[in-house]
Amino acid sequence: MRKKVIAGNWKMNKLFGEAVEFVEETKNKVVSQDKVESVVCAPFPYLPTLVEKANGTELAVAAQNMHFEESGAFTGEVSPSMLADIGVTYVVLGHSERREMFAETDETVNKKAHAAFAHNLIPIICVGETLDQREANETMTIVEDQVKAALAGLSEEQVKASIIAYEPIWAIGTGKTATSEQANEVCTHIRKVVADAVSATAGDAVRIQYGGSVKPANVDELLSQSDIDGALVGGASLEADSFLQLVEAGAK
Numbered sequence: 476m477r478k479k480v481i482a483g484n485w486k487m488n489k490l491f492g493e494a495v496e497f498v499e500e501t502k503n504k505v506v507s508q509d510k511v512e513s514v515v516c517a518p519f520p521y522l523p524t525l526v527e528k529a530n531g532t533e534l535a536v537a538a539q540n541m542h543f544e545e546s547g548a549f550t551g552e553v554s555p556s557m558l559a560d561i562g563v564t565y566v567v568l569g570h571s572e573r574r575e576m577f578a579e580t581d582e583t584v585n586k587k588a589h590a591a592f593a594h595n596l597i598p599i600i601c602v603g604e605t606l607d608q609r610e611a612n613e614t615m616t617i618v619e620d621q622v623k624a625a626l627a628g629l630s631e632e633q634v635k636a637s638i639i640a641y642e643p644i645w646a647i648g649t650g651k652t653a654t655s656e657q658a659n660e661v662c663t664h665i666r667k668v669v670a671d672a673v674s675a676t677a678g679d680a681v682r683i684q685y686g687g688s689v690k691p692a693n694v695d696e697l698l699s700q701s702d703i704d705g706a707l708v709g710g711a712s713l714e715a716d717s718f719l720q721l722v723e724a725g726a727k
């Protein structure tokens with residue numbers, strides 16, 4: 476059985492005190508990592524403090540992005556070695572907001588995935604279609620291309636350790652959740668793409684999250700689907716209570 480992963484993506488929200496308060500409030504309440512992985516994806520300036528606060532607990536801390544290079548003249552960027560050095564363990568890659576607003580491409584996402592594994596960071600690789608693409612019946616090919624490009628050149632072991640987040644762009648922050656059937660249909664397709672491109676074992680092992688207006692009221696239904704192994708949650712992850720409810724759902 477694949478272990479579920481509940482990740483709260485705070486995006487560009489919370490001031491420092493609020494971030495610390497959230498971690499203090501949740502770190503001893505999240506369910507054991509044997510049952511579900513609980514992750515908060517926080518803004519860069521808070522990461523060292525949050526990692527320190529969460530140290531020795533069941534809560535993991537992730538970055539929301541990184542550069543693929545080790546170091547150098549990349550003003551404003553953060554490297555994978557910097558994240559690993561301060562104890563970050565997961566990193567979100569290729570979120571649609573970064574693809575749309577910050578020129579992230581399939582190629583950079585792939586470079587970042589390789590860089591993540593070089594530093595023992597677990598990548599949460601985001602894929603998903605726009606509303607226009609869905610209406611044009613292009614969802615499966617768009618997502619397939621994104622998945623294949625992101626995973627290109629990774630070893631079977633690395634693919635097995637990867638997390639893919641299927642986030643239909645039209646469902647992000649809109650209150651419009653994909654139905655659990657719509658979400659599962661795409662997650663099943665992603666698993667098949669991984670199985671065909673890498674191996675049946677990798678397809679079976681890779682964890683696939685759904686993201687897009689997930690909240691305590693709809694999470695059970697989504698997580699009950701055969702190929703959905705967790706959730707990447709924006710808005711509903713900002714409050715400690717709501718995040719804890721999502722984690723509880725992941726442990727059921």
Ligand SMILES: O=C(CO)COP(=O)(O)O
Binds near residue numbers: 646
């Ligand atoms: O983009 C998301 C998580 O990465 C989803 O955001 P919402 O849960 O706010 O729709």
